[in-house]
Amino acid sequence: MVNIAIAGGSSQPPSPFPYPPIVTWFQTDYSPSALTTALTSHTIHTVLSFTDARHDPHGASQIALIKSCLGARVRRFAPAEWSVSHTPAALDDGKAPIRAYLQEINTPVTQLEYCLFQPGLFMNYLAAPNPTGARYIRQLQTWFDLGNRRAIVIEGEEDTARISWTTVQDLAGVVARAVEYEGVWPTVGGMCGGELTARELIELGERIRGGKFEVTRLKRGDVERGEIRSDWVPILEHPSIPEEMREVFSRAYVQHALLEGMHGGFSVGDEWNRIFPDYKFTSPEEFLKAAWDGKP
Numbered sequence: 001m002v003n004i005a006i007a008g009g010s011s012q013p014p015s016p017f018p019y020p021p022i023v024t025w026f027q028t029d030y031s032p033s034a035l036t037t038a039l040t041s042h043t044i045h046t047v048l049s050f051t052d053a054r055h056d057p058h059g060a061s062q063i064a065l066i067k068s069c070l071g072a073r074v075r076r077f078a079p080a081e082w083s084v085s086h087t088p089a090a091l092d093d094g095k096a097p098i099r100a101y102l103q104e105i106n107t108p109v110t111q112l113e114y115c116l117f118q119p120g121l122f123m124n125y126l127a128a129p130n131p132t133g134a135r136y137i138r139q140l141q142t143w144f145d146l147g148n149r150r151a152i153v154i155e156g157e158e159d160t161a162r163i164s165w166t167t168v169q170d171l172a173g174v175v176a177r178a179v180e181y182e183g184v185w186p187t188v189g190g191m192c193g194g195e196l197t198a199r200e201l202i203e204l205g206e207r208i209r210g211g212k213f214e215v216t217r218l219k220r221g222d223v224e225r226g227e228i229r230s231d232w233v234p235i236l237e238h239p240s241i242p243e244e245m246r247e248v249f250s251r252a253y254v255q256h257a258l259l260e261g262m263h264g265g266f267s268v269g270d271e272w273n274r275i276f277p278d279y280k281f282t283s284p285e286e287f288l289k290a291a292w293d294g295k296p
Helices: 032-041 057-071 093-105 123-127 168-180 198-209 220-224 243-262 271-275 284-292
Strands: 004-008 046-050 076-078 116-118 150-154 162-166 188-190 194-197 214-218
Touching (some): 032 057, 057 076, 057 093, 116 168, 150 198, 150 243, 188 271, 194 198, 214 220, 220 243
Parallel strands (some): 004 046, 046 076, 116 188, 150 214
Antiparallel strands (some): 162 194
C-alpha cells in the first residue's frame, strides 16, 4: 500500500460526509515550497491531479505541482486528463502544456513516472437524467439522447467517427489497480469498455429503448462554421455556466464535440485493458440495458 495525494477536484461544495480515518485533508497554496513540504511530510508516492484547465492558464498550477513532485521525490504522477485523446480539434487543449512539460523533464532520463489516463467518454452520461450509482459525477446530457430517442450527427460521418465509452466505476477500478501496479506505467493509458460508431450506438439505443431514434444530420460545413441547425441540443446544466448562457454554450459544446469525434479525438487506446486482462469492463450494451430497463 502506498500514500496517494489527490490534487484539485474541489470545485463543488464540500461533501457533507466525514472522511474515513485513512484519509487526511489538507489545504495548501501552489507555491513550490508549500507543495513540496506537504508532499514530503505525508510521504506521498503517487499524485493524481484533477485541476481544472479552465482555471489554470498555461497549466501553471500543475507545473508547480510537478516541480514539487520532483522535489519531494514522488514516484508517479497522473496529470488532469481523465477524458479523451488529443487531436487538432481537441476540447482539452489546456492539457498540451502539461504533456509537453512532462516530456521535457523526462528527457533524456526519466525523473517522474507518469500516465495520461484516458477513458474516452463516460458511459454514465448515456443514462441521463437517470442516476447510475456514481455518487460524485454530475450527470450531463450528450448529443445521443436515449431518454428522448434522438441524436445529432454530422452527415456522412455516422460510420467513420468512433467513440470509446467507459463507465466512471471502471475508471476508478483501473486507477485503483494502477496505483498498486508494480510495473512501469504506460505514458498514454487508454482504457475502454466499448467503442462504437454513431450508427452503432444509435442502433443499440433503438434496440434497448424499443423504438426508432429521430436523427438530426448536420452538414459538415455548417458545423465547422458554428451553425448547429438543430431544433434541440443537450443543455449543459452545470453551476459553472450561467443559466442565461447555457443555450449558447451548449451549441458550442455540440459543435466542438461533433468535430472532435470526426477527427478521432474520442477514440482512445486500450493500454490498461491489456495490462489488466482479467479486469471485467462494463460494455455499452450491459450498461444501457441496466440503465434503461423498465424506463418509459
